[in-house]
Amino acid sequence: MDLFANLAHGFAVAFSPINLLMCLIGALVGTLVGVLPGIGTIATVAMLLPITFGLPPVGALIMLAGIYYGAQYGGSTTSILVNIPGEATSVVTAIDGHQMAKQGRAGPALAIAAIGSFFAGCVATVLIAVLGAPLTKLALAFGPAEYFSLMVLGLIFAVVLAKGSVLKAIAMIVFGLLLSMVGSDIETGASRMAFNIPELADGLGFATVAMGVFGFAEIIRNLDAGAEMNRDLVQQKITGLMPTRKDLKDSAPAILRGTALGSILGILPGGGAVIASFAAYTLEKKLARDPSRFGRGAIEGVAGPESANNAAAQTSFIPLLTLGIPPNAVMALMVGAMTIHGIVPGPQVMQKQPDLVWGMIASMWIGNLMLIIINLPLVGIWVRLLRVPYRLMFPSIVIFCAIGIYSVNNAPVDVILAGVFGLVGYWLIKHDFEPAPLLLGMVLGPLMEENLRRALLISRGDWSVFLTRPLSAVLLGIAAFLLVLTVLPALRSKRDEVFTESEN
Amino acid sequence: MADTMGHSATATRNTSVAISFCLLAVAPQVFEFIWSIGTIFGWGTGRGPATVLISHATALVAGAPAVLIGSIGGDTKKASSDVLLALIYSYPIFAVAIVTLFMTIRSAQDYVGGIVLMALALFALWASSDLQGMRGFSFGAGTAPRMFGGLLVALGAAIALTGLLTDGPSMAHYSWRGPLFVMAAIVFFALAIRPLGVVVSAFASFMIAATGSHETRWLEAVIVGACLTLGCALLFPYVLGLPMPMFPRFLIQ
Numbered sequence: 025m026d027l028f029a030n031l032a033h034g035f036a037v038a039f040s041p042i043n044l045l046m047c048l049i050g051a052l053v054g055t056l057v058g059v060l061p062g063i064g065t066i067a068t069v070a071m072l073l074p075i076t077f078g079l080p081p082v083g084a085l086i087m088l089a090g091i092y093y094g095a096q097y098g099g100s101t102t103s104i105l106v107n108i109p110g111e112a113t114s115v116v117t118a119i120d121g122h123q124m125a126k127q128g129r130a131g132p133a134l135a136i137a138a139i140g141s142f143f144a145g146c147v148a149t150v151l152i153a154v155l156g157a158p159l160t161k162l163a164l165a166f167g168p169a170e171y172f173s174l175m176v177l178g179l180i181f182a183v184v185l186a187k188g189s190v191l192k193a194i195a196m197i198v199f200g201l202l203l204s205m206v207g208s209d210i211e212t213g214a215s216r217m218a219f220n221i222p223e224l225a226d227g228l229g230f231a232t233v234a235m236g237v238f239g240f241a242e243i244i245r246n247l248d249a250g251a252e253m254n255r256d257l258v259q260q261k262i263t264g265l266m267p268t269r270k271d272l273k274d275s276a277p278a279i280l281r282g283t284a285l286g287s288i289l290g291i292l293p294g295g296g297a298v299i300a301s302f303a304a305y306t307l308e309k310k311l312a313r314d315p316s317r318f319g320r321g322a323i324e325g326v327a328g329p330e331s332a333n334n335a336a337a338q339t340s341f342i343p344l345l346t347l348g349i350p351p352n353a354v355m356a357l358m359v360g361a362m363t364i365h366g367i368v369p370g371p372q373v374m375q376k377q378p379d380l381v382w383g384m385i386a387s388m389w390i391g392n393l394m395l396i397i398i399n400l401p402l403v404g405i406w407v408r409l410l411r412v413p414y415r416l417m418f419p420s421i422v423i424f425c426a427i428g429i430y431s432v433n434n435a436p437v438d439v440i441l442a443g444v445f446g447l448v449g450y451w452l453i454k455h456d457f458e459p460a461p462l463l464l465g466m467v468l469g470p471l472m473e474e475n476l477r478r479a480l481l482i483s484r485g486d487w488s489v490f491l492t493r494p495l496s497a498v499l500l501g502i503a504a505f506l507l508v509l510t511v512l513p514a515l516r517s518k519r520d521e522v523f524t525e526s527e528n
Numbered sequence: 529m530a531d532t533m534g535h536s537a538t539a540t541r542n543t544s545v546a547i548s549f550c551l552l553a554v555a556p557q558v559f560e561f562i563w564s565i566g567t568i569f570g571w572g573t574g575r576g577p578a579t580v581l582i583s584h585a586t587a588l589v590a591g592a593p594a595v596l597i598g599s600i601g602g603d604t605k606k607a608s609s610d611v612l613l614a615l616i617y618s619y620p621i622f623a624v625a626i627v628t629l630f631m632t633i634r635s636a637q638d639y640v641g642g643i644v645l646m647a648l649a650l651f652a653l654w655a656s657s658d659l660q661g662m663r664g665f666s667f668g669a670g671t672a673p674r675m676f677g678g679l680l681v682a683l684g685a686a687i688a689l690t691g692l693l694t695d696g697p698s699m700a701h702y703s704w705r706g707p708l709f710v711m712a713a714i715v716f717f718a719l720a721i722r723p724l725g726v727v728v729s730a731f732a733s734f735m736i737a738a739t740g741s742h743e744t745r746w747l748e749a750v751i752v753g754a755c756l757t758l759g760c761a762l763l764f765p766y767v768l769g770l771p772m773p774m775f776p777r778f779l780i781q
Contacts, residue, residue, distance in 0.1 A: 189638075189687075189690075191683065191686055191687050191690065192641075192687060194683060195642075195645055195680065195683040195684060195687060198676050198679050198680045198683060199645065199648070199680060201676045202648075202649070202652050202673065202676050202677060202680060205656075205672060205673045205676070209659075209669040211667075211669075212660070212668070212669045214659055214660065214669035214670075216655075216656060216659060216669055216670070216673060217652060217655040217656055217673065219655070240710065240714070243706075243710060244706050244710050245706075246706075247703070247705070247706025247707075247710070247740055247741055248701070248703045248706060413743070414741075414743070415738070415741050415743040415744050415745070415749070416748065416749065416752045418710075418737065418740075418741065419713070419733075419734045419735075419737035419738045419740075419749070419752075419753065419756075420734070420752070420756050422710055422713055422714065422733065422734075422737040423713075423717070423730050423733055423734050423737070423756060423757075423760065424760070426713075426714055426717040426718070426730075426733060427717075427726070427730065427760055427764055427772075430717075430718070430721055430772070431764060431772065434771065434772070436718040436719065436721055436722060437718070439714060439717055439718035439721075440714065440715055440718045442714070443710075443711050443714035443715060443718075446710070446711070446714070447707060447711065450707060451644075454637075454699075454700040454702060455637050455638075455640065455641035455644075455700070456637060456638075456641070456697070457641065473667075473672045476667075476672070477666070477667045477672075480665060480666070480667065481665070481666055481667075484665050485664065485665020485666075486665075
């Protein structure tokens with residue numbers, strides 16, 4: 025009954041007026057920014073990170089979590105209405121969702137997306153509460169060697185499931201690891217690759233790099249000649265909001281399957297919401313009696329992926345809260361936020377900060393409820409916002425980002441660094457490198473190095489420790505197996521198939 | 529496929545790629561030189577431009593080969609940082625540039641991407657070359673950077689190799705206007721926020737950034753910029769309580 029006591033405690037924390045307000049603001053802002061094309065969840069959280077500095081830690085994390093799943097919702101709204109996925113997780117939603125909108129059934133599509141997400145959110149919340157404590161116990165059995173292997177597994181997962189070239193994804197991770205080493209060495213205090221620049225002595229700021237690589241780079245790319253085409257927004261008429269009984273009957277099993285799939289994929293490091301939505305779409309298409317309906321406005325094609333991505337978005341908090349390991353780039357940003365507030369994510373958080381953990385879990389459920397209430401009536405407003413021309417939107421985003429980065433440390437150099445990373449990000453996009461693995465590598469870098477050093481120190485320099493400790497060996501074995509599978513051409517062609525489907 | 533027109537086109541492109549790699553090979557040296565010009569006016573610290581020019585030139589032309597020959601002969605004299613930069617970073621890139629001339633590049637996007645990553649990794653290897661390595665079985669400060677730097681060199685080379693072996697997209701088109709003005713807005717903001725305050729720097733940066741798009745309509749941009757500046761000036765210092773100057777320093781005093 026510990027579980028219920030904990031949940032009750034969590035709800036007590038989350039229902040305090042200030043936290044309710046934070047949750048509402050987060051959900052609203054997240055939806056708002058998620059609706060804006062070109063700004064994904066990662067960029068949103070990165071941009072809004074500085075805003076939470078002045079808040080108490082619980083409120084700040086509740087707000088950030090709200091922004092996170094709010095952005096998921098907002099992304100699906102635009103992909104259905106105007107065929108512009110606000111972010112990667114809703115790319116598949118656009119396939120069938122926008123077809124439905126074209127047939128004048130935008131209302132049911134939006135409603136099913138919201139209902140599916142809400143259901144998935146509820147299930148995932150319970151799952152976090154149930155799995156949190158046992159996983160924490162498991163985490164206590166983890167030594168440095170196991171941690172290192174787990175992080176290797178997480179990074180390999182990110183590689184396997186990233187789209188595009190495996191080699192490039194690995195290179196991006198290693199690049200991120202290298203970037204994380206700028207600044208003072210944790211153990212010896214030696215200044216590494218800092219070139220006597222005082223601002224670099226403390227290392228590259230995570231928010232700085234994230235905002236540069238995602239925020240500024242995205243803006244610069246959207247200004248390219250020819251990119252106007254992708255930004256063209258079409259106004260669609262929405263007639264009738266509620267789904268029919270048949271819609272509900274068709275989508276109910278899809279929602280259940282999507283929730284289950286998303287919950288599992290979310291827990292695995294490196295998986296996360298993007299993969300969950302693609303996997304759910306593929307699953308629905310495989311199971312359907314008439315697969316040809318997909319791509320022409322099948323409601324299951326909206327229900328499955330939308331539930332899956334929301335479930336995954338929430339269960340990905342589990343590895344963060346129990347093991348302190350961020351399974352994807354957004355969670356990596358959450359680690360950054362926690363560190364700024366002086367909280368070290370990991371097994372001890374559950375015991376030392378029960379307010380924070382359970383309050384956040386409870387607030388997720390409340391946030392989902394708020395989202396379903398906010399989202400449906402506001403659809404008309406979101407569509408109007410989409411008509412704000414990009415020529416006015418982009419300078420505003422630049423200024424907002426610049427002030428945001430400056431306010432992190434009151435350091436003008438950080439702003440320039442973010443600009444430089446914007447150019448780096450633009451270059452990466454032009455050469456088809458994905459920036460998300462870079463960010464994951466950068467966050468995991470210090471943890472990985474520390475645990476590697478510690479493991480080797482304990483084993484007296486014996487590298488075989490990673491294979492002789494059973495848990496670590498299993499983790500590395502899975503990682504190696506996954507990598508081999510990815511390199512095998514059979515799975516490769518299948519991977520391509522999944523992703524080409526989404527581009528139609 | 530192998531008509532003369534197409535062939536000569538690849539040949540010219542290869543030359544330009546090779547030339548840009550050569551520029552990349554001396555980029556840190558050139559950057560330090562430009563940076564050192566500032567010391568004449570008393571900005572920043574470091575070596576003067578003349579010293580920088582002479583020491584890098586000697587390192588590139590004479591110093592590094594001397595060390596190379598010396599190390600073969602068993603002479604273990606410690607090389608200076610400039611010589612190391614030439615040895616670790618510049619020479620390998622020069623070598624790549626020369627090799628590029630004789631290659632058929634099938635995917636310029638991958639080839640150039642891989643080589644530039646390799647250059648970054650080599651630069652990181654140089655930057656961490658002064659750090660301590662392994663001490664017995666415990667890691668020194670430089671062990672991990674060297675490990676991952678070496679790994680990235682290998683990965684960059686592998687990506688470049690795929691660019692030679694498999695067909696793929698050629699170089700994407702870069703535009704200059706957007707990046708230039710957005711960067712200008714960012715740099716201006718960074719330089720102006722301390723002396724000029726939020727109001728002036730935010731509005732000016734907004735206008736500079738707006739120049740980056742040919743779609744901008746000026747009257748509209750001025751109005752929106754003013755509203756946004758007002759919003760930011762209220763939001764950040766007052767609502768969020770972040771300390772930052774509001775107005776130019778000379779006006780307040």
